[in-house]
Amino acid sequence: xxxxxxxxxxxxxxxxxxxxxxxxxxxxxxxxxxxxxxxxxxxxxxxxxxxxxxxxxxxxxxxxxxxxxxxxxxxxxxxxxxxxxxxxxxxxxxxxxxxxxxxxxxxxxxxxxxxxxxxxxxxxxxxxxxxxxxxxxxxxxxxxxxxxxxxxxxxxxxxxxxxxxxxxxxxxxxxxxxxxxxxxxxxxxxxxxxxxxxxxxxxxxxxxxxxxxxxxxxxxxxxxxxxxxxxxxxxxxxxxxxxxxxxxxxxxxxxxxxxxxxxxxxxxxxxxxxxxxxxxxxxxxxxxxxxxxxxxxxxxxxxxxxxxxxxxxxxxxxxxxxxxxxxxxxxxxxxxxxxxxxxxxxxxxxxxxxxxxxxxxxxxxxxxxxxxxxxxxxxxxxxxxxxxxxxxxxxxxxx
Numbered sequence: 001x002x003x004x005x006x007x008x009x010x011x012x013x014x015x016x017x018x019x020x021x022x023x024x025x026x027x028x029x030x031x032x033x034x035x036x037x038x039x040x041x042x043x044x045x046x047x048x049x050x051x052x053x054x055x056x057x058x059x060x061x062x063x064x065x066x067x068x069x070x071x072x073x074x075x076x077x078x079x080x081x082x083x084x085x086x087x088x089x090x091x092x093x094x095x096x097x098x099x100x101x102x103x104x105x106x107x108x109x110x111x112x113x114x115x116x117x118x119x120x121x122x123x124x125x126x127x128x129x130x131x132x133x134x135x136x137x138x139x140x141x142x143x144x145x146x147x148x149x150x151x152x153x154x155x156x157x158x159x160x161x162x163x164x165x166x167x168x169x170x171x172x173x174x175x176x177x178x179x180x181x182x183x184x185x186x187x188x189x190x191x192x193x194x195x196x197x198x199x200x201x202x203x204x205x206x207x208x209x210x211x212x213x214x215x216x217x218x219x220x221x222x223x224x225x226x227x228x229x230x231x232x233x234x235x236x237x238x239x240x241x242x243x244x245x246x247x248x249x250x251x252x253x254x255x256x257x258x259x260x261x262x263x264x265x266x267x268x269x270x271x272x273x274x275x276x277x278x279x280x281x282x283x284x285x286x287x288x289x290x291x292x293x294x295x296x297x298x299x300x301x302x303x304x305x306x307x308x309x310x311x312x313x314x315x316x317x318x319x320x321x322x323x324x325x326x327x328x329x330x331x332x333x334x335x336x337x338x339x340x341x342x343x344x345x346x347x348x349x350x351x352x353x354x355x356x357x358x359x360x361x362x363x364x365x366x367x368x369x370x371x372x373x374x375x376x377x378x379x380x381x382x383x384x385x386x387x388x389x390x391x392x393x394x395x396x397x398x399x
Contacts, residue, residue, distance in 0.1 A: 041262040044253040047388035053173055054392070060128060060157055061090055065392050067124035067172050071116035071326055074109040074343060075100055075244055076387050078257050080117050083151075083397040090155040092117065093397070094147050098257075102240040103231065106348050107147050111315055112373060114152045115322020121155065122323075123169040123330075131160040141315040152319065168199065168330040175330055176386050178338035181301035182379030187211040188304045192335040199331035200308060203317075204324045204373070207363060210304040219362055220305045224377075227345035227355040228295050233283035234351045242277055246388070256388040302377040305342075307363050313371040321373035329376075338381035346372055 054066020061084055069080065079098035083091035092114065099110055118134060125132040132155055139150040188210050200206040209216045231237045244258035248267040252260050261267075269275040281287040308324055310317045325341075332339045345355040365372050 041249070041264060043260060043262070043385045043388055044249045047253050047256045048386045050389035050391055051173055051386040059084075060125075060130065062392065063128070064121055064124040064130075064132075064157065065090065067169075068117045068121035069389055069392055069395060070172055070175070071113070071120045072175075072177060072329060072341070073113040073116065074104065074341075075241070076257055076259065077110075077113075077244070078390050078395065079110055079113065080395050081397055082392075082395050085397070088156060090121075090153075090157075091151050091397075092153045092155065093149065093151050095395075096147060096149070099147070100240060102236045103343075103347050103349060106145060107142075108313070108318055108348065108373075109343060109346075110147065111142070111152070111318040112322035112325065115319040115324075116326040117322075118153060118155075118319065119323035119326040120172055123166050123172065125157050126163055127165050127169045129159060129161065129163055130157040131163055132156075133158055136316055136319060144314075168327060168334070171330040171333040175333045176384050177329075177340055178381045178384045179298065179340050180338075180381050180384060181298045182303060182338055182377070182381040184301045184303050184379075186303065186380040188337065188378055189335075192332075192337060195335055196306065196328050196331045199327040200324045201327065203310070203320050205309045205311075206306070206324075206328070207309070208304060208306040208378075216362075217303075217305070221299045221302070223345050223355050223359050223362065224299050224342050225292075225296050227342075227347075227352055227359075229292055230352050230355065231344045231347075232288055232291060234349075235280050237349065237351070239280045242280055245277060247275065247277075252388055256390045256394075258388075260388060299377065302379055304378045306376050306378055307372055308374040309363060309365045309370060309372045311367070312369045313373075317371075318373065325374045332378060336380065337378055338384075339376050339378050341374060341376045343375075346375055 050066065050069060054063050057063050065082060069078065073079065077098040077100070079095045081093040081095040083093065094107075094110060094114065099107055104110060118132075122132040122134065135154045137150065137152065138154045142148060142150065188208075193208055193210075196208070197206045209220060211217070241259060245261050246252045246255050246258045247261045247270045249262065252262065266275055306328070308321055308328070310321055329339050345352065345359045348356070359375065360366055360370070360372055363372050363375075
């Protein structure tokens with residue numbers, strides 16, 4: 001935590017100090033739609049070592065899990081807790097210390113993120129001639145409001161000669177979430193849409209909108225911008241993100257999770273004790289306005305949106321939606337497309353209820369229980385660095 005700076009400066013150095021704090025906030029929050037991630041420097045090598053792929057191991061479970069930990073996860077929390085103490089089994093639990101109680105009060109996104117992990121695990125097992133026998137919620141599913149210590153899944157890797165290697169496996173080390181602006185002049189080709197829809201598979205409804213429907217695009221952009229504005233200007237939700245900031249290479253290398261911030265100006269201010277993370281910026285501050293404008297630029301550049309919805313919203317359905325999302329993003333990677341999830345309008349906290357209702361109406365998910373599980377922007381963009389990863393050892397249950 002940096003040193004707190006009084007917002008009512010006094011003394012001869014006060015105007016410069018206040019100006020520096022404003023610049024720091026603007027650099028943080030004006031990140032071109034990067035959602036607090038605004039990186040202008042590279043992520044430290046040790047924080048992204050997992051993206052080089054796992055080492056060979058006599059225990060196939062370790063090799064498979066070395067791919068699974070590269071799955072997308074909300075806020076990059078990596079709330080996967082893996083128990084290997086029973087020979088021949090993998091037990092997956094949620095790390096209950098890694099939740100998002102403000103922006104994800106029902107932990108729907110956390111459970112979806114367990115599904116992304118399981119899908120990459122399954123793809124890796126197939127690549128080694130094994131079938132992943134996945135038993136979901138072997139001790140019963142979580143209730144609708146909170147998670148507990150019961151396992152999400154019990155997995156056994158069973159040899160199966162002749163099992164097909166899924167071509168999506170080859171995209172795991174290349175898949176990265178891209179929060180930057182996209183090329184608005186390059187529409188998503190019809191063939192790419194077909195590949196993404198096929199990757200989603202059964203059990204979810206895959207939908208998309210592109211450059212041929214300007215009116216629908218405008219509605220998607222408006223709802224995305226409004227939901228982001230609400231999250232950014234609601235103190236308890238934006239402060240949840242601020243607490244997960246990793247500022248500078250040393251913090252990124254130490255934690256290897258959360259929201260990476262490597263902007264040189266902010267790092268310099270942090271070292272001087274002039275970057276305040278003890279409270280959120282005011283809703284009407286220059287820093288907040290800068291981030292809203294940056295996000296709007298990214299959304300305005302977006303030529304297409306896609307979504308996954310389900311007729312129910314129980315915990316098993318949430319896991320399956322996560323598996324489908326992982327496959328869709330891998331398929332997008334194979335097509336050379338950039339992709340970023342837009343979670344803000346899908347969250348269940350009180351202040352975002354209006355955009356939540358709007359996006360569900362727009363996407364035809366109004367029947368009882370019907371839920372938009374994932375919504376994302378899609379397009380062609382410049383390459384980005386991978387997100388930090390804690391590494392498998394950090395996620396193994398000890399003892």
